[in-house]
Amino acid sequence: MGDWIDIAASGECPPGTVLERVVDDRIVALANVDGRWHAIDGLCPHQGGPLGQGSLCGGIVTCPWHGWQFDVASGRHRLSATVRQTVHEVREEEGRVLVRLMPPHGDHAA
Numbered sequence: 229m230g231d232w233i234d235i236a237a238s239g240e241c242p243p244g245t246v247l248e249r250v251v252d253d254r255i256v257a258l259a260n261v262d263g264r265w266h267a268i269d270g271l272c273p274h275q276g277g278p279l280g281q282g283s284l285c286g287g288i289v290t291c292p293w294h295g296w297q298f299d300v301a302s303g304r305h306r307l308s309a310t311v312r313q314t315v316h317e318v319r320e321e322e323g324r325v326l327v328r329l330m331p332p333h334g335d336h337a338a
């Protein structure tokens with residue numbers, strides 16, 4: 229299990245937006261869904277598009293390249309049960325957002 233890593237000020241990612249960060253050589257898409265934080269792997273599994281530069285509607289982020297959509301809470305693709313992004317732990321503390329990176333595909337036991 230990794231350490232908590234400070235990736236942003238809370239104000240950098242207002243409610244209804246998503247933000248891209250590179251954390252320990254991994255790309256993370258940080259989403260603020262009405263004040264609830266979520267973080268998933270930000271590299272789109274389709275062709276590598278930047279999910280953290282996509283648009284957020286409700287709890288769904290849309291890849292800016294070809295429109296694949298993912299639930300930011302579960303990491304699941306909206307249409308395919310087999311396509312899933314790794315979900316990272318995230319918390320807010322004193323105006324900062326911290327993440328703890330999970331192994332690929334959320335395999336917490338790894």
Ligand code: FES
Pocket residue numbers: 272273274275276277278291292293294295296
């Ligand atoms: S790269 Fe994300 S939908 Fe194609």
